[in-house]
Amino acid sequence: MDAHFSTLTRLQDALGPNGWTRDPDLIAPHLVEWRDRWSGNTPLMLMPSTTGEVEIILGICHEAGLAVTTQGGNTGLVGAQIPLGEVLISTKRINAIRAIDPVDDAIIAEAGVILSQVHDAAHQIGKRFPICLASEGSATIGGLISTNAGGVHVRRHGMMRAQVLGLEAVLPNGTRYDGLSVLRKDNTGYDLKHLFIGAEGTLGFVTAATLKLVAQSPFTTVALLALDTPEQAVRLLHRLEAQTGAVAAFEVMNRLGVELAQKNCANMAVPFGNVPKWLALVEFEGPDPDLAVRVETALMAAMEEGLVQEGVVAQNQMQAKSFWALRENMSAAQKPEGAAAKHDVSVPVSKIPAFLVQADQAARQIVPGCRIVAFGHCSDGNIHYDVIQPQGVSAQSFQGLVPALNEAIHDVVMSLNGSISAEHGIGVSRREEFLRREPASHLAMMRAIKAALDPHNIMNPRVLL
Ligand SMILES: Cc1cc2nc3c(=O)[nH]c(=O)nc-3n(C[C@H](O)[C@H](O)[C@H](O)COP(=O)(O)OP(=O)(O)OC[C@H]3O[C@@H](n4cnc5c(N)ncnc54)[C@H](O)[C@@H]3O)c2cc1C
Missing domain, CATH: 3.30.43.10 (Uridine Diphospho-n-acetylenolpyruvylglucosamine Reductase, domain 2)
Structure with missing residues (x-):
């Protein structure tokens, strides 16, 4: 047999x-x-x-x-x-919430629990889990941990790694790592849970995690702002943080991204006469009932100074949701437009404008007529930079240019001290490039850890290393 x-x-x-x-x-x-x-x-x-x-x-x-x-x-x-x-x-059947505690501000969720279920459970005890992303109706705790997911609140709350207090996993040889701690302080040797966070399933199978909860913010305000340039976005971010102390999310979208959302997705209204060159979607949160007033004062000052061309503060939850729907549909809106080369990159926030100028130049040189959708998490330097095939050019001939395009965009990123994978991971799609660009000493450390924990290379063997 x-x-x-x-x-x-x-x-x-x-x-x-x-x-x-x-x-x-x-x-x-x-x-x-x-x-x-x-x-x-x-x-x-x-x-x-x-x-x-x-x-x-x-x-x-x-x-x-x-x-x-x-x-x-x-x-x-x-x-x-x-x-x-x-x-x-x-992990679909490992899906229990084992415990939730409002005093410890912690929830113990199994790997297959869906992110929105954690949000709901936290909400029911008057708390909040701050990782929010457009896939939250399907993404699981095990997947979020294994990819060290980010989302829209990273500047304020950190990535998934920052939310994990403890973790339970099964090693590739079938033995258990039992680290489901609820402690916020524990300096007893290597913090082993971090090995599994962002490991993309290569070092073990995460079965459960203790996650931090935070207080709910009783007051939130969402604004959609029309800008001319990415420089304005970066200056505005710092201005609003200094003046309100309450910026929870600061997302940007370029004009083409918004136009495609309007063209290809239902009910995507933009509350301005023309679609501006850039939109900033800013969410503020805090305990202070005067939040809305402070936000409006800061926005008026930014407008007077010419940092913001026009702006609308959401008047109710429905309008706030419609602003967020625009942002959440940036990827879906591109699908009917044909093939696209997507880049999940990060650079220091101060370098976002330089990245966009240099990446646009490189992309248009390699693929004349390409259509560029740039959007994402301006507040942590993570831009999703998508290059869509030119109209009238076959997907096949565009695909032939994609390797050179990826190389050029990532060269720009590296020249600005950035990262070629900000939040999605390496997986199989960026593996070859990661192995080529990552310093040999880093790869040697990673391979030593992999060989120690998974000597037969059975866990996700085609991924990452
Ligand atoms: C519309 C959309 C929006 C998105 N927005 C964001 C965003 O803003 N920020 C962001 O970071 N990501 C985003 N993503 C990417 C994705 O949602 C995240 O990577 C998410 O963390 C994946 O979770 P999952 O449960 O779907 O994992 P899967 O896709 O099933 O798996 C992802 C990786 O984790 C491993 N894995 C899964 N479960 C376990 C486990 N229990 N133990 C060990 N390994 C495991 C898999 O082997 C694989 O390597 C988005 C995706 C979509 C489709």
Whole structure:
């Protein structure tokens, strides 16, 4: 009997009939992803429901040298969660909220709990979990931890790494790392939980985490502002922070991004006569009932100084939601426009204007007539820089230029001391470039950790390293 065939049978037997499937119709949605960029295959999908079951199946895989790919909500944007022949392990049945405590300000959620469920649970006890992203209806706690996800509140609250107090994981050899602490201070040696955060599933299977909660902000104000230049956006960000102390999110969108949202998505109203060159979407939050007044005073001063051309402060929640809908549809709006080369980059905030000028020059030189959508998290320097194929040019000939385009954009990023992956990770899509650009000493440290924890290279073996 084929060795892997008997291992697959052992895995099935270990989980029982509810814990696995080979049904192609049930597996199919797990083999493709949101942007239709990757499709995969797997001989078997496992769906363990407890940490103990994960220990057993990883123990079997380790012993047999059988590779696995872990999948949470399948919203990752770098292809890491799509198996290519490996056994697929889904976290969908490890999905309990084990505890929530308003005094410790902490929630213990299992890997398959969806982000919006954590938001709801926190809300029910008068608290908040500050990681917010457009995929929050599907992205899971295990996926958010494994990608060290960011989102729109990073400058104020930090990335996912900053929210994790403790963590439980199963190592590739099937043993448990039991670190579900609720402590905010613990200096006893290496902080091992950080190995799993941002590891993209290469060092172990995260089963649960203790996450920090924060106080709800009783007052919020959302403003949509028309700007002429990215320089104005950067100056405005610092001005508003200094004057209000309450900037929770500061997102920017360029004109083409907004125009495509209006063209390709329903109900995308912009409250200005013409779509401005740049829009800034600013969310303020705080405990102070005078917040709205302070915000309006700061915005009036910015307008008088010429930093802002026009602005609208949302009058109610519905209007605030409509401003956010514009921002959240920046990616979806590009889909009908054809092929696009996407870049999830970060540079120091002060360098955003220089990045945009230099990247535009490089992109237009390599792909004359290309259409550029730039948007994202201005407050932490993370710009999503998407280059869409020119109209009238075939997707195929555009794709031929994409490697040179990526190289040129990332050269600009590196020359400004930035990062070629700000929040989505490396996955399979940026792996080759990461291995080429990352300093050899960093790679050697990462490989040493990988070899120590996963000597048979069974966990997400095509990802990252
Ligand atoms: C519309 C949209 C908007 C987005 N916006 C943002 C954004 O603003 N900021 C941002 O950072 N990301 C964003 N993303 C990307 C994505 O939502 C995040 O990367 C998210 O963290 C992935 O979570 P997931 O549960 O879907 O993980 P998956 O896509 O299933 O997996 C992602 C990675 O995590 C690994 N993994 C998953 N679960 C586990 C586990 N339990 N143990 C070990 N490894 C595991 C997988 O193997 C894979 O390497 C967006 C995606 C979409 C589609």
